Amino acid sequence: QVQxxxxxxxxVQPGGSLRLSCAASGFIFSRxxxxxxxxxxxxxxxxxxxxxxxxxxxxxxxxxxxxxxISRDNVKNEMYLQMNALKPEDTATYxxxxxxxxxxxxxxxxxxxxx
Numbered sequence: 001q002v003q004x005x006x007x008x009x010x011x012v013q014p015g016g017s018l019r020l021s022c023a024a025s026g027f028i029f030s031r032x033x034x035x036x037x038x039x040x041x042x043x044x045x046x047x048x049x050x051x052x053x054x055x056x057x058x059x060x061x062x063x064x065x066x067x068x069x070i071s072r073d074n075v076k077n078e079m080y081l082q083m084n085a086l087k088p089e090d091t092a093t094y095x096x097x098x099x100x101x102x103x104x105x106x107x108x109x110x111x112x113x114x115x
Contacts, residue, residue: 001026002024002025002026002027002098002104003025004022004023004024004095004096004097004098005022005023005107006020006022006095006096006106006107006109007022007023007109008020008021009093009094009109009111009112010110011112011113011114012086012111012113013113013114013115014086014087014088014114015085015086016113017083017084017085018083018086018111019080019081019082020036020080020081020083020094020109021078021079021080022034022036022080022096022106023077023078024077024079024096027098029072029074030053030074030077031053032053032098032099033050033052033100034050034051034053034072034079034096034097034098035047035048035049035050035051035096035097035100035101035103036049036050036081036096036097037094037095037096037097037101038092038093038094038095039093039095039108043092045101045102046063048061048064048081048094049064049068049081050070051070051072051079053074054074055071055072055074058070063089064083064090067083067084067085067086068081068082068083068084069081069082070082079096081094083111086111087113088113088115090111091111091112091113091114092111093109093110093111094109094110095108
């Protein structure tokens, strides 16, 4: 049974940083591409970042490029999102997704950026 557990969210001021984590279990994590996606109140799902199964390829939405960094540890079965220079428009619930943007997700972790 696939399980994805996101953590690390919180409330920060603009310009602050957070590091999100995604703990995966129930599948062979190292074989799957992974995504970070987010959903702001009243808006649709938006992809944030992608990392290939072996970490050889990453991608970022234009809205976060240069501020966010994705990584993974296939030994620990974990994925991370380092978020710097946070903006109010980054406020959303963040999810890790397995294999595709609308793949299986966890319960999400809330990120609120506000002064």
